[in-house]
Amino acid sequence: xxxxxxxxxxxxxxxxxxxxxxxxxxxxxxxxxxxxxxxxxxxxxxxxxxxxxxxxxxxxxxxxxxxxxxxxxxxxxxxxxxxxxxxxxxxxxxxxxxxxxxxxxxxxxxxxxxxxxxxxxxxxxxxxxxxxxxxxxxxxxxxxxxxxxxxxxxxxxxxxxxxxxxxxxxxxxxxxxxxxxxxxxxxxxxxxxxxxxxxxxxxxxxxxxxxxxxxxxxxxxxxxxxxxxxxxxxxxxxxxxxxxxxxxxxxxxxxxxxxxxxxxxxxxxxxxxxxxxxxxxxxxxxxxxxxxxxxxxxxxxxxxxxxxxxxxxxxxxxxxxxxxxxxxxxxxxxxxxxxxxxxxxxxxxxxxxxxxxxxxxx
Amino acid sequence: xxxxxxxxxxxxxxxxxxxxxxxxxxxxxxxxxxxxxxxxxxxxxxxxxxxxxxxxxxxxxxxxxxxxxxxxxxxxxxxxxxxxxxxxxxxxxxxxxxxxxxxxxxxxxxxxxxxxxxxxxxxxxxxxxxxxxxxxxxxxxxxxxxxxxxxxxxxxxxxxxxxxxxxxxxxxxxxxxxxxxxxxxxxxxxxxxxxxxxxxxxxxxxxxxxxxxxxxxxxxxxxxxxxxxxxxxxxxxxxxxxxxxxxxxxxxxxxxxxxxxxxxxxxxxxxxxxxxxxxxxxxxxxxxxxxxxxxxxxxxxxxxxxxxxxxxxxxxxxxxxxxxxxxxxxxxxxxxxxxxxxxxxxxxxxxxxxxxxxxxxx
Numbered sequence: 001x002x003x004x005x006x007x008x009x010x011x012x013x014x015x016x017x018x019x020x021x022x023x024x025x026x027x028x029x030x031x032x033x034x035x036x037x038x039x040x041x042x043x044x045x046x047x048x049x050x051x052x053x054x055x056x057x058x059x060x061x062x063x064x065x066x067x068x069x070x071x072x073x074x075x076x077x078x079x080x081x082x083x084x085x086x087x088x089x090x091x092x093x094x095x096x097x098x099x100x101x102x103x104x105x106x107x108x109x110x111x112x113x114x115x116x117x118x119x120x121x122x123x124x125x126x127x128x129x130x131x132x133x134x135x136x137x138x139x140x141x142x143x144x145x146x147x148x149x150x151x152x153x154x155x156x157x158x159x160x161x162x163x164x165x166x167x168x169x170x171x172x173x174x175x176x177x178x179x180x181x182x183x184x185x186x187x188x189x190x191x192x193x194x195x196x197x198x199x200x201x202x203x204x205x206x207x208x209x210x211x212x213x214x215x216x217x218x219x220x221x222x223x224x225x226x227x228x229x230x231x232x233x234x235x236x237x238x239x240x241x242x243x244x245x246x247x248x249x250x251x252x253x254x255x256x257x258x259x260x261x262x263x264x265x266x267x268x269x270x271x272x273x274x275x276x277x278x279x280x281x282x283x284x285x286x287x288x289x290x291x292x293x294x295x296x297x298x299x300x301x302x303x304x305x306x307x308x309x310x311x312x313x314x315x316x317x318x319x320x321x322x323x324x325x326x327x328x329x330x331x332x333x334x335x336x337x338x339x340x341x342x343x344x345x346x347x348x349x350x351x352x353x354x355x356x357x358x359x360x361x362x
Numbered sequence: 363x364x365x366x367x368x369x370x371x372x373x374x375x376x377x378x379x380x381x382x383x384x385x386x387x388x389x390x391x392x393x394x395x396x397x398x399x400x401x402x403x404x405x406x407x408x409x410x411x412x413x414x415x416x417x418x419x420x421x422x423x424x425x426x427x428x429x430x431x432x433x434x435x436x437x438x439x440x441x442x443x444x445x446x447x448x449x450x451x452x453x454x455x456x457x458x459x460x461x462x463x464x465x466x467x468x469x470x471x472x473x474x475x476x477x478x479x480x481x482x483x484x485x486x487x488x489x490x491x492x493x494x495x496x497x498x499x500x501x502x503x504x505x506x507x508x509x510x511x512x513x514x515x516x517x518x519x520x521x522x523x524x525x526x527x528x529x530x531x532x533x534x535x536x537x538x539x540x541x542x543x544x545x546x547x548x549x550x551x552x553x554x555x556x557x558x559x560x561x562x563x564x565x566x567x568x569x570x571x572x573x574x575x576x577x578x579x580x581x582x583x584x585x586x587x588x589x590x591x592x593x594x595x596x597x598x599x600x601x602x603x604x605x606x607x608x609x610x611x612x613x614x615x616x617x618x619x620x621x622x623x624x625x626x627x628x629x630x631x632x633x634x635x636x637x638x639x640x641x642x643x644x645x646x647x648x649x650x651x652x653x654x655x656x657x658x659x660x661x662x663x664x665x666x667x668x669x670x671x672x673x674x675x676x677x678x679x680x681x682x683x684x685x686x687x688x689x690x691x692x693x694x695x696x697x698x699x700x701x702x703x704x705x706x707x708x709x710x711x712x713x714x715x716x717x718x719x720x721x722x723x724x
Contacts, residue, residue, distance in 0.1 A: 010371075075441050079505075086507045086675065114476075117500065117513045117592075138479065143441075145448045151479045152514060230479075313448065 002214060006221045008137055008155040009228050015135060015159040015221070017214060019206075022048055022124065022162040025055040025097075030157045031120060033095040035060040037085055039108035040099040043068045044126050047168050052099055052124065062088040066107060070248075073107050073141040075150070081111035096121040098156075101173075102133035102258070106148070109139030113154035123156045126165040128177020129259055131213045132184075134159050136224040136234075146313045147245055153229055161217075163210055174201050175295055176259030181212055182286070183239050183266060184219040190330040192219075197285055201293045236333040239325040240265030243347075246310035250302055263295050264354070272346050273326040276336060281327055287357075298358035304347040308340060364576060368583045370499055370517040371590050377497065377521040377583070379576060381568075384410055384486065384524040387417040387459075392519045393482060395457040397422040399447055401470035402461040405430045406488050409530050414461055414486065424450040428469060435469050435503040437512070443473035458483040460518075463535075464495035464620070468510070471501030475516035485518045488527040490539020491621055493575045494546075496521050498586040498596075508675045509607055515591055525572055536563050537657055538621030543574055544648070545601050545628060546581040552692040554581075559647055563655045598695040601687040602627030605709075608672035612664055625657050626716070634708050635688040638698060643689055649719075660720035666709040670702060 001018030016028055036058050040049050045065045053061055064084045066072040085096070098108035098121060105123050112121035123134035140151025169177075178201060185193035192215050199208065220237070227234035244265030248258060267290070270281045290297060311322050321337045328334055338346075363380030378390055398420050402411050407427045415423055426446045428434040447458070460470035460483060467485050474483035485496035502513025531539075540563060547555035554577050561570060582599070589596040606627030610620060629652075632643045652659060673684050683699045690696055700708075 075437060079437050082505055082512055083507065086505060086511060089674075114512050114514060116511060117502065117515050140479065143444055143448060145445070149448060149478060150444055150476050152476060153479050312451075 004214075004217060004221060006135060006155070007225050011155060011157065013155055013158050015161065015217060017161040017163065017210070017217070019164050020162060021160060022051050022165065023055045025052055025124075025160060026057045028158060028160055029095070030122070031095070033058070033093060033120070035062065035088065035090050035094040036097060037062045037064060037088060037090055037094065038097045038099055039064050039066065039081065039104060039111070041066050041068050041072060041101075041104050044100045044104070044165075048099060048126060048162075048165055052097065060089075062090075066104065068103075070103060070142060070147070072103050073148075075141060075143075077107060078111060078141050081107065082115060085111065085115050090115065090119070092116050092119055094119055095157075097124060098122070099124045099126065100130075101125065101127035102130045105130055105134050106138075106140050106151070109154060109156065110141055110151055113139050113152040118154065120157045121154075123159045125159065125161050127169060127173055128166060128209070128213060129173065129180055129257075131161070131177070131216050132180040132220055132237075134161070135217055135220045136237075137228065146249060146310075155228075161213070163206065163213065166209055171201070171294065172257050172260070174204070175263075175293060176257035178212075178293075179240075179259030179263040179266070179295075181216045183237075183262060184216045186266065186270075186327060186330055187223075187236050187239060187333050188219050188331050189215070193282070193330055197282075197289050235323075235335055236325050239327070239333060240269050242311055242322060242324050243268045243307070246307050247299070247302075249310050249313075250306065251300070256296060260295055263290055264297065264299070267297075267354075268347070268350050269324060269326060271350055272324060272338065273328070275346065276326060277328050279327070279329055282330065297354055299351065299354060301355075302351070304344050304351065307347060308343055311343075366576075366579060366583060368497060368517070369587050373517060373519065375517055375520050377523065377579060379523040379525065379572070379579070381526050382524060383522060384413050384527065385417045387414055387486075387522060388419045390520060390522055391457070392484070393457070395420070395455060395482070397424065397450065397452050397456040398459060399424045399426060399450060399452055399456065400459045400461055401426050401428065401443065401466060401473070403428050403430050403434060403463075403466050406462045406466070406527075410461060410488060410524075410527055414459065422451075424452075428466065430465075432465060432504060432509070434465050435510075437503060437505075439469060440473060440503050443469065444477060447473065447477050452477065452481070454478050454481055456481055457519075459486060460484070460496075461486045461488065462492075463487065463489035464492045467492055467496050468500075468502050468513070471516060471518065472503055472513055475501050475514040480516065482519045483516075485521045487521065487523050489531060489535055490528060490571070490575060491535065491542055491619075493523070493539070493578050494542040494582055494599075496523070497579055497582045498599075499590065508611055508672075517590075523575070525568065525575065528571055533563070533656065534619050534622070536566070537625075537655060538619035540574075540655075541602075541621030541625040541628070541657075543578045545599075545624060546578045548628065548632075548689060548692055549585075549598050549601055549695050550581050550693050551577070555644070555692055559644075559651050597685075597697055598687050601689070601695060602631050604673055604684060604686050605630045605669070608669050609661070609664075611672050611675075612668065613662070618658060622657055625652050626659065626661070629659075629716075630709070630712050631686060631688060633712055634686060634700065635690070637708065638688060639690050641689070641691055644692065659716055661713065661716060663717075664713070666706050666713065669709060670705055673705075 096112040137155030140148035143149040244262040458474040487496040499517035502510035505511040606624040
């Protein structure tokens with residue numbers, strides 16, 4: 001089992017990564033608790049919920065299963081989680097465990113952050129994508145006008161990552177998770193980027209998965225340690241997300257996965273970067289790798305103006321113009337304000353090219 | 363104008379108390395902001411909203427008026443506040459101002475704490491009661507199963523207290539505010555307690571009001587500085603609230619004011635203290651003062667068991683038994699677990715006596 005400690009402003013918390021550790025959870029608990037509420041979703045509950053329950057040497061263990069997907073990050077389900085916590089008699093010395101992907105972590109984490117003004121919680125990610133969201137302390141639900149608009153900075157008390165649970169992921173989920181790993185590599189590690197460009201997502205080994213996830217977590221953790229509240233370098237983690245989030249809102253959460261749309265956002269960010277800084281970035285290499293690994297790169301027809309309006313509603317947008325994360329080279333991110341006219345030109349030609357390449361079969 | 367600085371874990375913030383300072387707000391802002399959203403309620407908006415708007419030298423000022431009373435601390439209104447903030451284009455460099463009593467401060471503060479994971483906010487209390495809630499960083503909304511169950515610790519960036527705004531308070535609101543002042547005096551200042559017992563709430567002078575509020579704020583601030591997250595001495599601030607909150611939930615928010623029910627809770631806490639510690643507390647003195655100042659001390663018939671069940675849902679209750687704040691003497695609070703049987707005996711005879719005294723005209 002690997003352990004990495006993350007220093008947040010309010011607390012330092014451990015990240016445990018290992019095979020089968022969901023069964024050892026009792027030894028990894030950061031405290032003793034009057035009650036435990038495990039929150040998971042309909043996809044994960046059948047696979048791993050019993051293992052975790054059995055692993056807990058605790059008399060008061062409750063479970064709550066939420067629907068799969070972004071729909072679970074609604075204010076209604078947020079309220080239901082509170083109802084559950086109250087009716088189960090959870091108090092301030094209780095623990096919430098988020099067992100699942102990013103959606104479960106975000107929803108359960110925000111419930112923990114706000115239940116009686118904050119109780120302990122543990123992230124148990126069961127997807128590759130969740131290596132990203134489980135580290136850094138962002139918890140949130142969605143508003144009908146945008147993703148993650150209602151939330152807190154609230155670090156977990158521990159992250160327990162059992163890589164055995166990744167065996168049940170489907171191909172789409174693997175693609176989604178690897179898009180965030182590619183993002184992290186682009187931000188800070190050209191060597192890692194080249195490693196990833198040689199991965200075949202259809203035949204990943206356990207060792208490859210463990211290595212990639214650990215590298216991704218280290219990058220993420222080092223960035224959030226420097227800037228927990230996203231006033232500086234943490235913004236870089238939004239590489240690919242300005243367009244990614246807008247597309248997610250427009251195409252409806254759930255049809256494409258988060259990471260698949262971030263992948264398109266990464267291509268766009270690289271393209272804008274090349275235009276802005278006269279730099280040579282691995283646009284073709286990434287495009288080819290995405291194509292080879294069956295990332296869906298064909299979007300329905302959406303007007304550039306509609307996308308820009310949506311981008312401005314994103315919480316990372318300053319009031320006046322869109323601020324994007326760009327790359328001067330692999331490992332050297334920066335941020336820049338892009339005015340609406342430039343953005344329109346870039347976005348229109350980017351969407352045209354995607355459509356053309358899709359038509360030509362890549 | 364008086365200034366007091368409060369040191370919270372995450373930030374130090376100033377409390378300004380003075381006459382007419384709602385008009386000077388622009389000079390008291392703790393930063394510069396892209397937009398300002400003033401949240402107030404239907405009772406306060408007609409009196410002071412325009413003054414605050416005019417006091418702001420700011421091009422993007424928005425206002426939102428919520429209903430009066432605890433009903434405004436619903437999850438629906440919480441969501442509406444987010445909708446307003448989003449559609450007005452607030453971003454992370456924006457400010458929310460809570461102009462009103464404790465309800466406005468709690469609801470607007472929780473919206474600020476969770477909008478894009480937290481933006482700046484200022485408390486502008488317009489009631490005596492709000493001297494308490496505006497200091498200390500507790501923000502929350504209600505769940506149908508209990509008050510303030512959904513919330514955060516999120517200190518304001520400043521508190522701007524214009525005591526001129528207290529002129530529009532009705533008698534019930536004055537009683538409500540003074541009950542919390544009495545609580546603070548009981549916790550830490552026998553001299554202040556005796557001063558309060560000589561106040562006639564029907565004829566308070568401006569000087570008396572200013573003096574009492576400043577003394578209350580100092581007591582509150584010194585306690586929350588010691589224990590922001592309520593793991594220790596801050597619990598003492600719940601003196602009178604175990605019963606007070608339960609009664610509030612059972613009698614319906616809004617019929618009695620918060621402070622009026624806390625006053626009944628204070629009598630009960632003193633009574634239990636006398637039984638537990640063989641001490642002589644000013645029970646008669648407080649009862650007489652409450653009666654003289656028209657506090658409603660006659661409750662509808664409620665079963666002690668129903669009240670105990672409600673107390674256990676309160677977020678301050680540990681799982682097993684009720685933990686109450688008690689007094690060894692005025693200025694010396696402590697906490698103690700009261701088992702259900704004892705509580706039942708105390709509560710039954712307390713309710714009987716209240717009813718008897720009400721029948722006998724006090």
